[in-house]
Amino acid sequence: AMSLIIYTMAGVWKIATAIWQMQHGEMGGFSPYALSYQVANWIPQLQTEAPLASFVINYPYVVWPAYLIVQYLQITAIWAMVRPSLQKLYAAELILFHMGTYLIMGISFHTFIILVIALFFRSPFMPEKTSWQDIAYDLPGFGQLLSYLRPRTR
Numbered sequence: 001a002m003s004l005i006i007y008t009m010a011g012v013w014k015i016a017t018a019i020w021q022m023q024h025g026e027m028g029g030f031s032p033y034a035l036s037y038q039v040a041n042w043i044p045q046l047q048t049e050a051p052l053a054s055f056v057i058n059y060p061y062v063v064w065p066a067y068l069i070v071q072y073l074q075i076t077a078i079w080a081m082v083r084p085s086l087q088k089l090y091a092a093e094l095i096l097f098h099m100g101t102y103l104i105m106g107i108s109f110h111t112f113i114i115l116v117i118a119l120f121f122r123s124p125f126m127p128e129k130t131s132w133q134d135i136a137y138d139l140p141g142f143g144q145l146l147s148y149l150r151p152r153t154r
Helices: 003-022 032-045 054-058 060-075 084-103 110-121 132-138 142-149
Strands: none
Touching: 003 060, 003 110, 032 054, 032 060, 032 084, 054 060, 054 084, 060 084, 084 110, 084 132, 132 142
16 A cells, blocks of 8 residues: 555646646646656756657657556555456556656666565456456446446356
């Protein structure tokens, strides 16, 4: 729970900041250009080389969906604590997030990747068999909508 709450807090911060920026007429985290501007702003400050930084800056619409998905999965990360069927999905997303952060900004999170692997890929709480349908129905927001449109069958 402690590790997941850290990701949820990061997601809450991203969403709250994006809403605040929108209210003040600024470009925020929901904009297609948000990640590109963030990378363009941080790379000179970090003074690092990032292999995919120029790609993110030059092709913002390509990376925008991934940025929105990361925000969603971060803000809902704590949900994986009570829905063990989601733990592998969230672990994979968090690992990809950390690898992406290294590739586009040059910030290394190797220790967090090891922690995520240790805590969530072999969790004792995870069901032995999980279908994609179970995962879809357990996703916060989407699962409730899916249940409304098509009740779960077992």
